[in-house]
Amino acid sequence: MSRIGKRPINIPNKVTVTIDGQTVSVSGPKGSLSRELPEQVQVEQEGQTILVKRRDDSRMARQRHGLCRTLVANMVDGVSVGFVKRLQIQGVGYRAQVQGSKLILNVGYSKPVEIDPPAGIQIAVEANTNLIISGINKELVGNTAAKIRDVRPPEVYKGKGIRYEGEVIKLKPGKAGKK
Template structure:
Protein backbone atom coordinates (compact mmCIF):
# COMPACT_ATOMS: atom_id res chain seq x y z
CA UNK A 1 0.00 0.00 0.00
CA UNK A 2 1.21 3.49 -0.79
CA UNK A 3 2.58 5.21 2.30
CA UNK A 4 1.98 8.65 0.82
CA UNK A 5 -1.52 7.73 -0.40
CA UNK A 6 -2.62 6.62 3.08
CA UNK A 7 -1.85 9.97 4.72
CA UNK A 8 -4.90 12.22 5.21
CA UNK A 9 -4.84 15.80 3.89
CA UNK A 10 -5.81 18.43 6.47
CA UNK A 11 -7.86 21.35 5.18
CA UNK A 12 -6.92 24.83 6.49
CA UNK A 13 -9.69 27.01 7.92
CA UNK A 14 -10.00 29.37 4.91
CA UNK A 15 -10.13 26.61 2.26
CA UNK A 16 -13.28 25.04 0.78
CA UNK A 17 -13.15 21.65 -0.96
CA UNK A 18 -15.90 20.46 -3.31
CA UNK A 19 -15.89 16.82 -4.46
CA UNK A 20 -18.20 15.90 -7.34
CA UNK A 21 -17.43 12.33 -8.40
CA UNK A 22 -13.88 12.43 -9.79
CA UNK A 23 -13.85 16.26 -10.00
CA UNK A 24 -12.11 17.94 -7.05
CA UNK A 25 -12.37 21.73 -6.73
CA UNK A 26 -10.45 23.67 -4.08
CA UNK A 27 -11.20 27.33 -3.29
CA UNK A 28 -9.07 29.46 -0.99
CA UNK A 29 -7.83 33.00 -0.36
CA UNK A 30 -5.35 32.89 -3.28
CA UNK A 31 -7.73 31.47 -5.91
CA UNK A 32 -9.48 28.36 -7.18
CA UNK A 33 -8.08 25.12 -8.61
CA UNK A 34 -9.87 22.06 -9.94
CA UNK A 35 -8.74 18.72 -11.31
CA UNK A 36 -10.36 15.54 -12.60
CA UNK A 37 -8.78 12.50 -10.96
CA UNK A 38 -8.57 9.08 -12.63
CA UNK A 39 -11.28 6.50 -11.96
CA UNK A 40 -8.85 4.20 -10.09
CA UNK A 41 -8.99 6.41 -6.99
CA UNK A 42 -11.85 7.67 -4.81
CA UNK A 43 -11.74 10.95 -2.88
CA UNK A 44 -13.72 11.45 0.33
CA UNK A 45 -14.00 14.39 2.71
CA UNK A 46 -14.38 13.62 6.41
CA UNK A 47 -14.72 16.79 8.45
CA UNK A 48 -11.51 18.80 8.12
CA UNK A 49 -9.57 16.07 6.26
CA UNK A 50 -9.55 14.56 2.79
CA UNK A 51 -8.83 10.88 2.19
CA UNK A 52 -7.71 9.44 -1.15
CA UNK A 53 -8.38 5.69 -1.47
CA UNK A 54 -7.92 3.10 -4.21
CA UNK A 55 -11.01 1.61 -5.79
CA UNK A 56 -9.32 -1.79 -6.27
CA UNK A 57 -5.88 -3.36 -5.96
CA UNK A 58 -4.99 -3.29 -9.67
CA UNK A 59 -1.58 -2.11 -10.79
CA UNK A 60 -2.82 1.22 -12.30
CA UNK A 61 -4.73 1.96 -9.08
CA UNK A 62 -1.63 1.33 -6.97
CA UNK A 63 0.45 3.51 -9.30
CA UNK A 64 -1.93 6.48 -9.13
CA UNK A 65 -2.82 6.31 -5.42
CA UNK A 66 0.09 8.35 -4.02
CA UNK A 67 0.18 10.63 -7.08
CA UNK A 68 -3.46 11.66 -6.73
CA UNK A 69 -3.07 12.27 -2.99
CA UNK A 70 -0.09 14.53 -3.68
CA UNK A 71 -1.96 16.39 -6.44
CA UNK A 72 -4.90 17.13 -4.12
CA UNK A 73 -2.50 18.12 -1.32
CA UNK A 74 -0.69 20.53 -3.67
CA UNK A 75 -4.02 22.07 -4.68
CA UNK A 76 -4.93 22.70 -1.03
CA UNK A 77 -1.49 24.16 -0.26
CA UNK A 78 -1.51 26.28 -3.44
CA UNK A 79 -4.81 28.06 -2.75
CA UNK A 80 -3.87 28.69 0.89
CA UNK A 81 -0.17 29.71 0.73
CA UNK A 82 0.93 29.46 -2.92
CA UNK A 83 4.19 28.24 -4.42
CA UNK A 84 7.33 30.00 -5.61
CA UNK A 85 10.57 29.08 -7.35
CA UNK A 86 13.70 31.23 -7.23
CA UNK A 87 16.26 31.43 -10.01
CA UNK A 88 19.70 33.06 -9.97
CA UNK A 89 21.44 34.55 -13.00
CA UNK A 90 25.24 34.38 -12.99
CA UNK A 91 27.53 35.89 -15.59
CA UNK A 92 29.10 39.21 -16.46
CA UNK A 93 26.43 41.48 -17.97
CA UNK A 94 23.65 38.93 -17.48
CA UNK A 95 20.49 40.47 -16.04
CA UNK A 96 16.72 40.25 -15.97
CA UNK A 97 13.91 42.80 -15.88
CA UNK A 98 10.11 42.77 -15.83
CA UNK A 99 8.36 44.79 -18.52
CA UNK A 100 4.60 44.81 -18.00
CA UNK A 101 4.05 41.22 -16.99
CA UNK A 102 6.71 39.77 -19.32
CA UNK A 103 10.23 38.81 -18.27
CA UNK A 104 13.13 40.22 -20.32
CA UNK A 105 16.42 38.27 -20.06
CA UNK A 106 19.79 39.61 -21.25
CA UNK A 107 21.95 36.49 -21.06
CA UNK A 108 24.62 36.82 -23.74
CA UNK A 109 22.53 36.50 -26.89
CA UNK A 110 22.47 39.18 -29.60
CA UNK A 111 18.92 40.17 -28.60
CA UNK A 112 17.10 40.07 -25.25
CA UNK A 113 14.88 37.02 -24.69
CA UNK A 114 11.27 37.81 -23.76
CA UNK A 115 9.21 35.26 -21.82
CA UNK A 116 5.48 35.67 -21.31
CA UNK A 117 4.29 33.85 -18.16
CA UNK A 118 1.05 31.85 -18.35
CA UNK A 119 -2.14 33.05 -16.64
CA UNK A 120 -2.00 32.88 -12.86
CA UNK A 121 1.81 33.12 -12.72
CA UNK A 122 3.64 36.24 -11.57
CA UNK A 123 7.31 36.90 -12.22
CA UNK A 124 9.35 39.31 -10.09
CA UNK A 125 13.02 40.35 -10.28
CA UNK A 126 15.27 41.31 -7.35
CA UNK A 127 18.68 42.97 -7.82
CA UNK A 128 18.61 42.32 -11.62
CA UNK A 129 19.88 38.76 -11.05
CA UNK A 130 17.26 36.97 -8.92
CA UNK A 131 14.02 35.88 -10.58
CA UNK A 132 11.03 34.76 -8.49
CA UNK A 133 8.25 32.77 -10.17
CA UNK A 134 5.11 32.44 -8.03
CA UNK A 135 1.56 31.15 -8.38
CA UNK A 136 -1.01 28.74 -6.95
CA UNK A 137 -0.47 25.76 -9.28
CA UNK A 138 2.78 23.96 -8.41
CA UNK A 139 2.99 22.27 -11.81
CA UNK A 140 2.73 25.50 -13.80
CA UNK A 141 5.16 27.32 -11.45
CA UNK A 142 7.74 24.56 -11.95
CA UNK A 143 7.25 24.44 -15.72
CA UNK A 144 7.61 28.22 -16.04
CA UNK A 145 10.80 28.18 -13.94
CA UNK A 146 12.16 25.36 -16.11
CA UNK A 147 11.37 27.34 -19.29
CA UNK A 148 13.27 30.36 -17.90
CA UNK A 149 16.24 28.17 -16.91
CA UNK A 150 16.28 26.54 -20.36
CA UNK A 151 17.03 29.92 -22.00
CA UNK A 152 20.65 29.67 -20.74
CA UNK A 153 21.34 26.64 -18.52
CA UNK A 154 24.45 26.89 -16.34
CA UNK A 155 27.58 25.85 -18.21
CA UNK A 156 30.17 23.67 -16.52
CA UNK A 157 33.41 25.56 -17.23
CA UNK A 158 32.68 29.06 -15.90
CA UNK A 159 29.30 28.46 -14.23
CA UNK A 160 27.56 31.19 -16.26
CA UNK A 161 23.84 30.89 -16.87
CA UNK A 162 20.49 30.66 -15.11
CA UNK A 163 20.18 28.21 -12.23
CA UNK A 164 17.70 27.40 -9.49
CA UNK A 165 18.49 28.96 -6.10
CA UNK A 166 20.62 26.48 -4.22
CA UNK A 167 21.42 24.40 -7.32
CA UNK A 168 24.97 23.11 -7.31
CA UNK A 169 26.68 23.06 -10.70
CA UNK A 170 29.62 20.67 -10.90
CA UNK A 171 32.49 22.51 -12.53
CA UNK A 172 34.96 21.02 -14.99
CA UNK A 173 38.62 21.89 -15.28
CA UNK A 174 39.53 23.56 -18.56
CA UNK A 175 42.30 22.62 -20.94
CA UNK A 176 45.70 21.90 -19.48
CA UNK A 177 47.31 24.63 -21.61
CA UNK A 178 49.22 22.45 -24.03
CA UNK A 179 51.98 21.33 -21.69
CA UNK A 180 54.09 18.54 -23.12
CA UNK A 181 52.84 18.92 -26.71
CA UNK A 182 55.25 19.49 -29.57
Protein backbone atom coordinates in the same frame (compact mmCIF):
# COMPACT_ATOMS: atom_id res chain seq x y z
CA MET B 1 -0.41 0.01 0.14
CA SER B 2 1.04 3.40 -0.75
CA ARG B 3 2.57 5.16 2.24
CA ILE B 4 1.92 8.56 0.74
CA GLY B 5 -1.60 7.67 -0.42
CA LYS B 6 -2.66 6.56 3.07
CA ARG B 7 -1.88 9.90 4.70
CA PRO B 8 -4.90 12.19 5.19
CA ILE B 9 -4.84 15.76 3.88
CA ASN B 10 -5.69 18.41 6.47
CA ILE B 11 -7.83 21.29 5.21
CA PRO B 12 -6.75 24.65 6.68
CA ASN B 13 -9.22 27.35 7.69
CA LYS B 14 -10.58 29.56 4.87
CA VAL B 15 -10.18 26.70 2.35
CA THR B 16 -13.23 24.94 0.93
CA VAL B 17 -13.14 21.64 -0.94
CA THR B 18 -15.90 20.47 -3.27
CA ILE B 19 -15.93 16.88 -4.52
CA ASP B 20 -18.23 16.16 -7.47
CA GLY B 21 -17.65 12.61 -8.67
CA GLN B 22 -14.05 12.53 -9.90
CA THR B 23 -13.67 16.32 -10.00
CA VAL B 24 -12.05 17.97 -6.99
CA SER B 25 -12.35 21.76 -6.65
CA VAL B 26 -10.43 23.68 -4.01
CA SER B 27 -10.85 27.39 -3.30
CA GLY B 28 -9.07 29.55 -0.78
CA PRO B 29 -7.72 33.03 -0.14
CA LYS B 30 -5.22 32.90 -3.07
CA GLY B 31 -7.64 31.55 -5.69
CA SER B 32 -9.26 28.32 -6.82
CA LEU B 33 -8.08 25.17 -8.58
CA SER B 34 -9.93 22.21 -10.05
CA ARG B 35 -8.72 18.82 -11.25
CA GLU B 36 -10.28 15.69 -12.72
CA LEU B 37 -8.90 12.57 -11.04
CA PRO B 38 -8.71 9.12 -12.68
CA GLU B 39 -11.39 6.48 -12.11
CA GLN B 40 -9.06 4.18 -10.16
CA VAL B 41 -9.16 6.41 -7.05
CA GLN B 42 -11.95 7.94 -5.02
CA VAL B 43 -11.77 11.05 -2.86
CA GLU B 44 -13.74 11.42 0.38
CA GLN B 45 -14.02 14.37 2.73
CA GLU B 46 -14.42 13.64 6.42
CA GLY B 47 -14.71 16.84 8.44
CA GLN B 48 -11.51 18.86 7.99
CA THR B 49 -9.58 16.06 6.25
CA ILE B 50 -9.56 14.53 2.79
CA LEU B 51 -8.85 10.85 2.18
CA VAL B 52 -7.79 9.40 -1.18
CA LYS B 53 -8.60 5.70 -1.54
CA ARG B 54 -8.15 3.08 -4.24
CA ARG B 55 -11.26 1.51 -5.77
CA ASP B 56 -9.51 -1.85 -6.31
CA ASP B 57 -6.06 -3.38 -5.99
CA SER B 58 -5.10 -3.26 -9.67
CA ARG B 59 -1.66 -2.14 -10.75
CA MET B 60 -2.96 1.12 -12.25
CA ALA B 61 -4.86 1.96 -9.06
CA ARG B 62 -1.76 1.35 -6.94
CA GLN B 63 0.31 3.56 -9.26
CA ARG B 64 -2.12 6.45 -9.14
CA HIS B 65 -3.00 6.30 -5.44
CA GLY B 66 -0.03 8.28 -4.11
CA LEU B 67 0.03 10.55 -7.16
CA CYS B 68 -3.59 11.64 -6.75
CA ARG B 69 -3.13 12.23 -3.02
CA THR B 70 -0.12 14.46 -3.75
CA LEU B 71 -2.00 16.35 -6.48
CA VAL B 72 -4.90 17.11 -4.13
CA ALA B 73 -2.51 18.09 -1.31
CA ASN B 74 -0.68 20.47 -3.68
CA MET B 75 -4.00 22.05 -4.65
CA VAL B 76 -4.84 22.65 -0.98
CA ASP B 77 -1.37 24.08 -0.28
CA GLY B 78 -1.48 26.26 -3.39
CA VAL B 79 -4.76 28.03 -2.63
CA SER B 80 -3.80 28.59 1.01
CA VAL B 81 -0.05 29.38 0.89
CA GLY B 82 1.10 29.33 -2.75
CA PHE B 83 4.33 28.07 -4.31
CA VAL B 84 7.58 29.91 -5.07
CA LYS B 85 10.62 28.99 -7.18
CA ARG B 86 13.75 31.15 -7.14
CA LEU B 87 16.30 31.40 -9.95
CA GLN B 88 19.71 33.09 -10.03
CA ILE B 89 21.45 34.54 -13.06
CA GLN B 90 25.26 34.41 -13.07
CA GLY B 91 27.50 35.89 -15.71
CA VAL B 92 29.04 39.22 -16.63
CA GLY B 93 26.37 41.45 -18.17
CA TYR B 94 23.57 38.92 -17.63
CA ARG B 95 20.43 40.48 -16.21
CA ALA B 96 16.66 40.30 -16.17
CA GLN B 97 13.82 42.80 -15.98
CA VAL B 98 10.05 42.76 -16.00
CA GLN B 99 8.09 45.01 -18.36
CA GLY B 100 4.38 44.72 -17.69
CA SER B 101 3.92 40.99 -17.32
CA LYS B 102 6.74 39.98 -19.70
CA LEU B 103 10.15 38.86 -18.50
CA ILE B 104 13.07 40.15 -20.55
CA LEU B 105 16.38 38.28 -20.21
CA ASN B 106 19.73 39.59 -21.42
CA VAL B 107 21.89 36.49 -21.18
CA GLY B 108 24.56 36.81 -23.86
CA TYR B 109 22.49 36.39 -27.02
CA SER B 110 22.42 39.02 -29.77
CA LYS B 111 18.85 39.97 -28.82
CA PRO B 112 17.03 39.93 -25.48
CA VAL B 113 14.81 36.91 -24.83
CA GLU B 114 11.19 37.73 -23.97
CA ILE B 115 9.12 35.26 -21.95
CA ASP B 116 5.38 35.71 -21.47
CA PRO B 117 4.29 33.83 -18.32
CA PRO B 118 1.10 31.76 -18.36
CA ALA B 119 -2.02 32.99 -16.57
CA GLY B 120 -1.76 32.68 -12.80
CA ILE B 121 2.04 33.02 -12.65
CA GLN B 122 3.75 36.13 -11.28
CA ILE B 123 7.41 36.89 -11.97
CA ALA B 124 9.45 39.35 -9.92
CA VAL B 125 13.09 40.41 -10.30
CA GLU B 126 15.38 41.38 -7.42
CA ALA B 127 18.72 43.10 -8.02
CA ASN B 128 18.60 42.30 -11.78
CA THR B 129 19.90 38.76 -11.17
CA ASN B 130 17.40 37.02 -8.87
CA LEU B 131 14.08 35.82 -10.27
CA ILE B 132 11.07 34.85 -8.16
CA ILE B 133 8.35 32.80 -9.85
CA SER B 134 5.18 32.40 -7.78
CA GLY B 135 1.66 31.08 -8.21
CA ILE B 136 -0.95 28.69 -6.82
CA ASN B 137 -0.43 25.82 -9.27
CA LYS B 138 2.78 23.92 -8.38
CA GLU B 139 2.97 22.31 -11.82
CA LEU B 140 2.79 25.65 -13.65
CA VAL B 141 5.34 27.29 -11.32
CA GLY B 142 7.83 24.45 -11.87
CA ASN B 143 7.30 24.35 -15.64
CA THR B 144 7.73 28.13 -15.96
CA ALA B 145 10.93 28.03 -13.90
CA ALA B 146 12.26 25.19 -16.05
CA LYS B 147 11.49 27.09 -19.28
CA ILE B 148 13.29 30.16 -17.98
CA ARG B 149 16.30 28.04 -16.94
CA ASP B 150 16.38 26.42 -20.41
CA VAL B 151 17.02 29.82 -22.03
CA ARG B 152 20.63 29.68 -20.76
CA PRO B 153 21.39 26.63 -18.57
CA PRO B 154 24.54 26.88 -16.46
CA GLU B 155 27.64 25.86 -18.37
CA VAL B 156 30.19 23.56 -16.75
CA TYR B 157 33.42 25.54 -17.22
CA LYS B 158 32.65 28.93 -15.66
CA GLY B 159 29.15 28.33 -14.23
CA LYS B 160 27.57 31.14 -16.25
CA GLY B 161 23.84 30.90 -16.89
CA ILE B 162 20.50 30.63 -15.12
CA ARG B 163 20.27 28.19 -12.20
CA TYR B 164 17.86 27.31 -9.42
CA GLU B 165 18.67 28.85 -6.06
CA GLY B 166 20.88 26.43 -4.17
CA GLU B 167 21.67 24.33 -7.27
CA VAL B 168 25.25 23.12 -7.26
CA ILE B 169 27.05 23.04 -10.60
CA LYS B 170 30.14 20.82 -10.66
CA LEU B 171 32.71 22.79 -12.62
CA LYS B 172 35.13 21.02 -14.98
CA PRO B 173 38.76 22.01 -15.14
CA GLY B 174 39.75 23.71 -18.36
CA LYS B 175 42.74 22.85 -20.58
CA ALA B 176 45.19 24.24 -18.02
CA GLY B 177 43.82 22.02 -15.23
CA LYS B 178 44.40 18.66 -16.98
CA LYS B 179 47.98 18.17 -15.76
